[in-house]
Amino acid sequence: SAKTILVTGGAGYIGSVVVEQLVGEGARVVVFDNLSQGHRAAVHPDAVFVEGDLLDAEAIESTVAEYRPESVLHFAAHSLVGESMQVPLKYLGQNVTAGLNLFQTMVNHDVRQLILSSTANLFGDPEEIPISESTKIAPGSAYGESKYILERMLAWLEQIHGLRYAALRYFNAAGATAERGEDHTPETHLIPLVLEVALGQRDQITVFGDDYPTEDGTCIRDYIHVSDLAQAHIRALDALAEGSRVYNLGNGNGFSVQDVIETAREVTGHPIPVVSGERRAGDPAILVADSQKIRAELDWKPQFPQLRDIMQTAWNWHQSHPNGYAE
Numbered sequence: 001s002a003k004t005i006l007v008t009g010g011a012g013y014i015g016s017v018v019v020e021q022l023v024g025e026g027a028r029v030v031v032f033d034n035l036s037q038g039h040r041a042a043v044h045p046d047a048v049f050v051e052g053d054l055l056d057a058e059a060i061e062s063t064v065a066e067y068r069p070e071s072v073l074h075f076a077a078h079s080l081v082g083e084s085m086q087v088p089l090k091y092l093g094q095n096v097t098a099g100l101n102l103f104q105t106m107v108n109h110d111v112r113q114l115i116l117s118s119t120a121n122l123f124g125d126p127e128e129i130p131i132s133e134s135t136k137i138a139p140g141s142a143y144g145e146s147k148y149i150l151e152r153m154l155a156w157l158e159q160i161h162g163l164r165y166a167a168l169r170y171f172n173a174a175g176a177t178a179e180r181g182e183d184h185t186p187e188t189h190l191i192p193l194v195l196e197v198a199l200g201q202r203d204q205i206t207v208f209g210d211d212y213p214t215e216d217g218t219c220i221r222d223y224i225h226v227s228d229l230a231q232a233h234i235r236a237l238d239a240l241a242e243g244s245r246v247y248n249l250g251n252g253n254g255f256s257v258q259d260v261i262e263t264a265r266e267v268t269g270h271p272i273p274v275v276s277g278e279r280r281a282g283d284p285a286i287l288v289a290d291s292q293k294i295r296a297e298l299d300w301k302p303q304f305p306q307l308r309d310i311m312q313t314a315w316n317w318h319q320s321h322p323n324g325y326a327e
C-alpha cells in the first residue's frame, strides 16, 4: 500500500505545491491546516483534508492516531519577517508551540521522519555571500529565531528518539504551477505585488530602498521556483533513510528588485509604475544561497533558474486566477 504522508500547512503556497507533486507520485497525503493563511481550494482533491490547528494538541494527536503517517512535512507557520518584529511572541510562541505539539505527537506515535520548512532568515544580515550551511547562524528576526528553535529541537529528538529530519532553509519562493500559486492576504511579497499592478489591481509598486550597496541600489534576493522547492522536499524525504540533514535551498542566482520589476514589464507588457520608498526594517542588501550541498547530495537542481521563466509561471497563474483562490 502507498505510504502515508502528513502535510501541515498543505493548503498554503509552498505546501500545496508539494502536495500536488506527492499525489502525482501516488502517495497517500493527509493535509492538516487551520486555513488561517491557506486555502481549501489549494488542496489537491486527491488528498485527505483535515481542518485543524496545531495549537490544539488533541487535534493533531487524533489526526496522527487516525491516519498513522510514516512521515510528516511541516509547513504550517506564521512567516512574515516584518510582523515578527512587531509581535515577536506570536512567532516565538505560536510557531514554537505548534512545532512542539507536532513533535510530541510524533514521538507519542513513533513517527520518525520529518521535513521542516526553515528559512534563510536564520543567517540575518550575513557576513558572506553566497550563504552556505557553514555560514554563521544569527537569526535576523523573531520569525527566523522561531525556525531555528525548531531546528535545534529536532537535533535533540534525533539524538534521543531517533527521529530523522531534514531542515530546508528556503530563500525566496516564487512562481506557480498551472493550478497553484501565491495568494496571501495581505500580500507583502514583491512578485505577486508587481503582478497585481500588471493586472490593474494596484496602481504602482514601491521599491523599499534604492541606496543599497548593490549595482542598481536595490536589494538582491535568490528567487527559487516553488516547483523546484517542492522537488527538493521529495528528494530530501527519500534521503532520510540515510540520515538527517540541513540544506540551504535557493536557485543560486541573485536578482535585484529592479531586475524583478523589469522582468515583470517584459513578461506582462505592462509599464508597472514604480515609486521610491524607504528601506524596510530588517532587509539585508543581498541574500543568495550556496546550494552546492543539496545539489551534490540529492542530485537536485532547479528546473527554473531564470527569473523570466519564474515570472512567466507566476503571471500565467495570476491571469487565470485574478482573485486568487476566491470564487
Ligand code: UDP
Binding pocket: 081, 172, 188, 189, 190, 191, 193, 205, 206, 207, 208, 209, 219, 220, 221, 257, 280, 283
Ligand atoms: N520589496 C519592495 N517592495 C515591495 C515588496 C518587497 O521593494 O512592495 C523588496 C523587499 O525589500 C526585498 C525584496 O523586495 O528586498 C523581496 O521582498 P519579499 O517581501 O518578496 O521577500 P523577503 O525577501 O522579505 O522574503
